[in-house]
Amino acid sequence: MSKNTIKTLTTSTAIALASVGVPAFAQEATTTTAVDATTVTAVNEPALVSKPVADTKPEVKKSSDVKPALDAQASTVKQVEAESQTAKAEATSANKAVTTTETALTSAKEDLKSAEAVKANATEENITATKAKQDANVKAQEANQKATEASTEAIKAQTETVATETANVASATSKKAEADKTVTAKEANVKSAEDALNGSGLSEAKASLAQAEKDIEQANxxxxxxxxxxxxxxxxxxxxxxxxxxxxxxxxxxxxxxKLAKEMMDADQNKVDSIQEKADATASKEKEAQTALDAEKALSGETIIHMGNPVHHLTDEEKAYYGLDKNDITFSDAKSYYVRNRYKRDGKADELMLTMGAKMHKALTVDFNKNDDKRSINIDNLTDKEIAEISDFYAKLVNALQEKMGYSEKYRAYAAQDTLEHSKQKAKAYEARGTDPVVAGHINRNTDPENMAFIYKSDQISTMLDLKYAVLDAFKEYSFLDDESNWGHAANNLNGGGVAMTVANINGKRWFVNSFGSDGKHKINLNQDLAQLEAKLAEAQKQNSQAQTALTNAKAELAEASRKYASALDAKTDAEKELANKSASPLQTEVAEKNLQLANLALKNAQERKATAEEAVKNFSRSQAEKETALETAKAELATTKTAQKDAETALTTAQAKLQAEENKLKALQAEQAKLHEEKDKLVSDAKTIATELSAYLNADKNLADAQAKVADLEAKLTQAKSTAKLAQDKLDTVTDKLQAEQAKLAEIQEEFDKLVDLENKAKDNVVATLPDGTIVAVPRVDSDSNTLPKENTEETVDKSKTASQSGKDVALDEKEEVVAKDKEQTKDKQQTYSAPAVKAGADEKVTYSRVERAKSLPDTGESSSVAMLVLGAILGAFGLVTVRRKN
Structure with a gap:
């Protein structure tokens, strides 16, 4: 294996190890954590492992392990992509629905504006004006109809006259033509007779005969x-x-x-007029009922009573003075104290009651009905309804006080009719007695309780608000400042039950007479009238609604009848035009018959010309005398025919003039009728416009309601469409996020798969193994014939910190090329085995494993640094200098 090959393998191995999570440069990672049996050793020393006890090799993750997850994730991505396409389609459709609905709503709003404008113009004045225009249009149609019918009859008669005159002109023209031919023939006869005398012209005579024969043929x-x-x-x-x-x-x-449409329109108009009267009447009743109800509501408007419940704080000395067991007391406490201690007559009970009464007097306020100030009253002549109202107000004041003092519901006060009647009698009795109650006291006719209070500045009381303020003052005096009467008035108030409050004018001074007590069977319900008025209004509204519905329907029928009338008028106008057109076509029979008569006359004339021509031919063979006679005869006949020719010409001129005059009359009649038709077309157009306008006015309410309903419906649909669009967009956003996440996951798995495949490819020339702690190591295979290895610079390899050499173990390959850990002594003779045997230093290269030297030789940044580090990492990997990962 060449030097370059070894370099490539070690570099690729380092990259492959890095791709699966193992740092190629383990020295860059450090740890100072105390270690136990499973803790990673110092990262700068070689990894020390023991050969597993079992012969099985630790499994290394393969690309085939990742392939199912890769395929599954690819399938998931496709599925989410399909969901994304569906979501996009739904979002597009939803947005389109929003746009469509917005367009329809805009149009509907324009229609609504038009309907509102029509409704605003649909006043009785405009409807009346439109009906007036319709009536005027109908009258104009009737006048036009009469004129059109007369014009049609005149045109019909004039058409026949023109036809006759046309035939006469044709006849005169034919007669003139025949006269011209006869004159020509007679002139030929004269010439033939003259020629016969001098012995020439036989050929011309024969030619005239031949022409006459042709004329006969043509005449036939x-x-x-x-x-x-x-x-x-x-x-x-x-x-x-x-x-x-x-x-x-x-x-x-x-x-x-x-006519039928007109009758129906008139009938519908009468129906509308009739129902309109009823609708006006029911609307008036509803308005009256509403006014009465509003007035009653104004009377019975809720008065809000603010009954305070102030607390008075007693000092300890005051508490001891009154002999109470608490420092904070209310009016109710003072009332209870008064009941318990008034018999002592030491003044303490009155004193405490007055103290709390004054506070209650100040704390009581009332928000009166704002309409009370607008209602005038006569204090000396109050109606039962007004007395009941102030009595009810007084009862509410009593009940408010009872509630603050904790009284039971059974003591509640109420206005009662029997109490009211009793109070009125007592007021009259006081007036009749005529003595100041301060002097004469109460009139004791029965044992029922009674309060009386002088009304200050009673002559200034002119409204219900003034009167109620006086009632409020009386109640305050009775309830909170009644010390002089030993709180007897207050006691009557708090007893509750039936209450009535009337006014007595005693010698010019006015007093309230308050009566108490009732059998409980005649309670006054001020809302009773309100309920009755509400029921009356409901019934009036029902009747008016029915009448208005009937009126709306009748108006709709009238509008429809108006449209039908306009359509019928249009159809009749078209029919009349068609009749006029048919009537205007000329008569043909008379003219044709005249032409036949003229054709027969032409045949007769041609035959006569033939006979004359034959005589002329024969004339050449006669005697001189006979020729002279024939010449005279021919001249005489020529003169006669010329006279006839002149008469025919005059007759033709006369006929043509008469025809022209009659045609002029016909044209004038037709022009007049054309104007009538034009006028009728205008009337029909106006009738349609009026019918449309009237229909719009009469159906304004319905059309407006329909337009409003349409707008409301479209607005609701738009709201729903927008909501649907938002949901669709939210769904699309969610699916898009999901797709991006799944695609990222796919990319991650794909990257891992690609790296594993690459690692497997690299493993063909390297030994790849997973150590017991999960670390993956790769050791290049060594060629069997490579014996010369570079020496290790042990001085530079040894770090001052604890290294693998100090532990006495090293990583090695056994005979089966398995990675094992051996004692340092066992590998002493083979230390160079892991020195990348095929790597030799070039002339200008220096191979070193010293971290210090490497730190000096490698720059901090730049591409060359990265490549150098990768190469160095591969070499270190060959020596087993890789990081051991801790298993979590």
Whole structure:
């Protein structure tokens, strides 16, 4: 094995070892940890191992061990890639759905804006104006219809007149042509007679005869053609008449449909008007019920009572003074103390009650209904409802105080009708007595408790808020400052039960009369009216809703009827145009028959010209006298025919003028009808526009609701679509992360597999083994014929630290090329076996194993350093100087 080969092997071996996790330069790693039997020795000494007791070799990880994991991971990557593609498709689809929904939502919002605009314009004024335009359009249509029908009849008659005049012109033209031919023939006869006298012109006479014979032949042909033309014209006129009949019937059908549509539209309009009245009435009732309910709610608005419960702190001296067992007391404590100690009449009970009463008086506040200040009252003429309201307020004050003092629910106060009636009677009795209660006291008609309080500045009380403030003041006086009455008013309050509060005007001074006591059967529920009004409003809303629904449906029917009317009008207009078109086609039979008559007349004239020509030919063989007579006769006939020619020319001119006049009339009628049709087209277009506008107004609520519902639906769908898109994106992100992780894992396994394959390839020329502690070592095989080995520089190899040589063991290959550990003495004669025998130093090379020398010779950085270190690592590996990994 060559020197270069050994270099390559050792370098590759070092790289292979590094690729499976074993440092090629073991000296770079150090440890100072105390070692035991399984601990790695100092890394600078050769690895010392013992040959396993058993003959089995430690297994080295092979590429075939990794291949199943590599294939499995590749399959996993493919599966995750498929999931990634699916996730991408789902994310794309979800994003597309978001875009589509956003587009639809934008369009729906535009439609909603249009619907809102229409709704804003769908006022009664605009609807009324649109209906007025529709009525005006209908009247204009009726006027146009009459004018169009008259125009159609006039055109029909004028068309027949023009047809007659056309036939007359054709007849006059034919007669003029025949007269011209006759004159020409007579002139030829005169010339022939003159020629006969001087013996010449026989050939010309014969030529005239031949021409006359040709004219007869042509006349016969013209008669045949004219006869056929008459039959064709009769058929054409029959078809025309049938077409006009069908068009007329179609106009009648369409007119009937239009009338029916008009009747239905009028009926629907009447229906809308009728339901509108009912809807207006139910809407008015609902509004009244709502107003009444709002007013009642304003009356019964919740008044919030803030009943404080202040605590008074007694000093120890005060505590001892009152003989109490605690320093902090409440109004309830003072009330209990008063009940227990008032008989002593030492003033302590009153004193403590007044102290706490003053605190309660200050702590009690009320948030009144804001509407109370807007409600005027007459304090001298309160209604039962107003009395019940202030009585209920007073009862709530009593109950609030009871709650703070811990009273049972059974003592709760309430406004009662029987108590109210009793209090009203007592107030009247006080007014009738007319004596100041301060002087005369109470009127004792029964044993029911009663409180009375003077109303200060009663002449300034004009609103319910003023009155309730007066009630509040009275309650405070009764409950918290009642020392002079020995707290009797407060006791009446706290007894609860039926309560009523009325006002008595005693000689101009107003007093509250508070009555207590009730049989409990006539409690006043201020919310009863509220409940009744709510029920009344609910019923009014129900009826109005039904009426409005009926009105909406009726308006929709009216809108549909308007559209049908416009469509029927359009159809009738088209039918009328078709009828006018069919009627405008000219009549052909009369003209054809005239042409046949003229053809027969031409034949007759040709025959006459033939006879004349024959006479002219015969004239050449007659006597002179007969020739002269023939000449005179021919001249006379020529003069006659010229007169007839002139008459025919005059008749033609007259016929042509008359035809032109009649055609002008027809054109004028047709132009007039064209204007009527144009006007009707405009009316039809306006009718459709009006119907569309009216439909939009009448269906504005429904269209707006539909547009709003569509927008809401699309917004919900957009939210869902965005949520779906986010989930899809999250899923894609997750799958992408997963794919990247799996691909990284695949790359890692692939890298390990490739390194193992490379290591196996290198093992063909090296001995690779796994030591008991898991370390992989590779020792190049030695050629059997290599005996000359470089000597080891033992001085440079030995480190000052503890080395493998000090342990007396070394790594060697046995006869089977297995790695074994032997005593240093056993390998003394073969120390050079592990000195890479095929490696020889060149002329300028120095092989050294001294770490010091290597440190001097190798630069710190650079490519050459890396290569040199790899080579040195391979050489060290050949000597077994590799790191032993600790098994964890």
């Amino acid at each position: 042909a013209n008669i045949s053609s004219a006869t056929t033309a008459v039959e064709t014209a009769k058929k054409a006129d029959s078809n025309r008449a049938e077409a006009i009949k069908q068009a007329t019937n179609n106009v009648n059908v369409k007119n009937d449909a239009l």
